[in-house]
Amino acid sequence: MTAPPAARLLHRHLHGRWPAVRRLAAWSALESLPAFASGLLLARAVDQGFLAGRPLIGLGWLGALAVLYVAGAVGTGRIYPWLAATVEPLRDSLVKEVVTASLDRMADRAPGAGGAGVSQVTEQAEAVRVLLGTALRNVRQLLSAGVAALLGLALLSPPLALVICLSVALALAVFAACVGLQIRRYRAVVREAERIGESAAAVVGGVRDVVACAAEDRAARAVGEVIDAQAAALRAYARTRLVRLPVLALGVHVPLIALLLLSPYLTEQHGLTPGQIAGAAGYLVAGLQPGITVLVDAGGTLLLSLAVILGRLAETCAGPATDFPVPAAAPAVAASFDIEAEGVTFAYSPHADPVLRDLSLRVPEGTHLAVVGPSGAGKSTLANLLTGLLPPQRGSVTLGGVPLPRLGQERLRSAVALIPQESYVFAATLRENLAYLRPGATTAQLDETVRAVGLTETVERLGGYDAGIPPGGGDLSHGERQLITLARAHLSPAPVIVLDEATSHLHPAAEARAERALAARGRTLIVIAHRMTSAERAGKVLLLDGPTPLLGTHETLQARSRLYADLVGHWHT
């Protein structure tokens, strides 16, 4: 059941909003004043005025009701600022939490796959605002009118109110008994709807392959099954809404019939007047009925949507963080920036073949190392292990003799910079993008870096460092994006730089310039190579292919490895 975490989430984010909620409730009481007084005043107007032959007195009572309506309208108007003061900060803190949580939770293993929900979290936070707003605005209004009507009824005729309250309580109990089933069915509807999107995405995105495989029927059937399952879920949910039948009957119809059937007895024993009968009927028809109806119709759906969406957000916020657990002991200080992997084994799951097996590697400070090998040989996995983004299953990776997890996130991240193939350029100024890893960089430092990596033209084209970059990077080419991320690495004070195919979109000449600029800074540079030319430039080369990795130089590996010689030959044909 997701209801408890959902409720906890809501409660946490309403924290500090209670004063606003209390004011909301106070104005709400004023708002429902006319609903409370309407039957009483109507009864007086009829009994003392219209039926007593004194229409002016009747109109006087109705005039009093009109005054109350004006006061109620003032209440309605005053509710909105407090409604905003409840709902808007709630949305703010919810958006903050889900954005933070989804950044912590996103894994980089399969970007694009499985994480489709991440982009929806802001929409879901928004849905909570809309639903809660509707609940506080409309549902609250009608429910409080219903309660006010019951209170008015109690003043009008206590014995009648007792009978009616019992029936209404029974109706509410029936409704409450069915809410659990409704929530389950409604959640199934939402889940199936999401599955339609997922299953169709593969087929529609791969329509060329589907057609080329002559598998249109099969693809249509696979998605069609989900479509039909969602329709069935919708129907199953619709059936649970039949509960409105007993709820409306017990909540409104039985009280009305009871009022009429009991009226001879009440008139005789308790002196119920015709005006009071009219007033009580008015309470039931104009006050109680809309309240019960909205509870069953909108309240149900609203409550369900809110519960389901809050449940999903709670899942997002409670998801496992992908970073290392924070070490219990105080972070250790690395003595040097030598990186050493010892007996490192990594597999994606216990029953899968390891991607890397028993790998040992020492990269002394200042080394320029190229890692080559076919894709699938574990090059990116090695980059993740060396930068502490993945923990090895066996063996350890140390920086200056200290295991990476013991360094603590902050020290580790400032010592080792990783530039991945998929370049991250974000909506901000070019300066902020370039200084990402060195926030306080001066213009002179930027100039030097831009010149060194070969980004001058781009900076000029964009119109200087303070030019804004639109979301998604705008019209920057893939090559320019990669140059920006390489400039970041160049500016970064980190003593160890790891490039994971970070030059794949550059011309060979541009790649050479950027790599040389990075190597010239004398820090450790580990290049996961896209082209063999990266290996030719490096002082040391690690060849990853199959069980035994080979470490050597460009020259020695050509002599020692047939594959390496082939690769070099292949590139130059």
Place this chain on the structure above:
Amino acid sequence: MVRTPTEPGAAGGLDGTGGAPEAAPADGPGPLPGGPAASAALRAAGRRRLREAMRRFRLRMCALAVLTAVRVAATLATPVMLAGAVDAARTQEGLGTATARLALVLALAALADAGEDVLGAYCGSDITAWLRHRLLGRVLALGTQGRHRFPTGDVLSRLTESASGPAAFPVLLLTAAAALVTTAGALTALALIDWWLAVAFAAGIPPMIVALRVFVVQATEPFARYQRCQAAIATRLLDARQGIRTIRASGTAAAEVRRILEPLPDLRRAGHETWAAQGRVSRRLALLAPLTQVLVVGTAGIRLATGDITTGQLVASVAYAAMATASASLFDTFVALLNCQVGAGRVDEVLAAAPAVRPPARPVPLPDGPGRLRLKGVTVRIGGRAVLDGLDLDVPPGATVAVVGASGTGKSVLVSTVGRLLDPDEGVVELDGVPVTAVPLPQVRRAVAYAFERPALLGATVHDTIAYARPESTRGEVRDAARTAAADGFIRALPDGYDTPLTDAPLSGGELQRLGLARAALTRARIVVLDDATSSLDTATELKVTRALQRILAGRTSLVVARRPATAARADLVAWLDAGRVRALAAHADLWPDPAYRAVFSASAAGAAAGA
């Protein structure tokens, strides 16, 4: 008794779509591209499609209409019965009968209402499922050509959101009709009780309309601004998702959160303004609607005092006045009906597009053969330009032909015509002596296997995706195919090997390409087409894949779209495309001395770099 829709009339607002969260502004600010004329055409097409749906489900629609009619009649009769019962309670005469009548109409209204709700949901789910099945079928029939007009995200939004809108159509339509009838009926009933009551009610209507109109004008701008800010946050989060590896490796998550949330203050400001606008209209409506009712009741009271009506009739007039004011919610119903039409219209746009290829009128079975391929006078026009212009090509059985040419010379278009992913506008493609357009489509596609640069991950697992063209394959066959494509090794390193769900498979571009090659290797096609299946691989992987290819292509006719000279050099023949035709069909070594031929490769390399 008035059925209160999810949005009660007194506080009806623009944004109140009941329980459903608002649709996100997926495609930018303007609701519909192309202005009012285009949106009117879209709605007209949507109406046609909805009429078709109603015809298809006419029995259920009729039953639904009957239920609605019963509910409206019972609802309108209720105050009369209530009046009779209240009067009977006062006079103590015939109270039992009057109460029984009231109970009967109440029960009828409630039963009809519940039946309407369930049947309406059944109808709606049928309509949506029907639209979705047809939409999906048409997208598959549109094939590769459809993707230019309807990109994946666009199709998905039509399939999930646009198609789900019309589910509410049957209920909304009848709700609107019922509300109109109820309002008219309530007004008539007021007039029948006493025509002064109707006059009193009518006095309250114009101010209510003014209040609603003012709201629409005032609230539009903050609502639009709110959606823009919201979209800005979503876009920034999406950006960060693309760069999550950088963010994690740089330890900058906290700074990123601050950056993503930058538009939040603006969002809050716009949000407060929308609430303020709603507050103003609610205050007015909260005043106007009850005051109108008080006006009616006051009038009724005076008529009661003069003896023109009874107490029961006064109670009835209260109920009828409430019924008539509830029609303010019709505003929301009409907005929702417009949305249904827009949704159906967006589905219709896809359904109205012509499929890429048509099945043959008189199919001829494909004869057995060695895989001889002949293109005669093939012309393909795309966007008014003849990409292929009377092209002739004769591929000997069993040969590997590399297709080369500068970018934009129609290499992919050429190979698409072979397996009928696309039909030429003029000319014939013959496979073993038979025009491919005469052969049943599945036979053609089984005879021609494709491998692409980025194969789509279809099916549930890695095994499924390799066996997609031949689902009956055994595990052994799939594994052999994977071995041939040098994919067995990395597949076994996946969390569950061949049974790894595709969503959990961390695949690089090179691994993906090898899955595509394995898929082609598994088929028994006589023609294999490799459309850029080895481009943009790193050097080491390309070497591995090239070796796999030689095993797959052995003994079959193949067309290989090539960008690198090394790939062309390994083919038996090179078909050099230029200006829509084959400029030369010869061995790579014979063509290489021609500087114009060499320029093709440097141009495509430069093009790739420039486009990068």
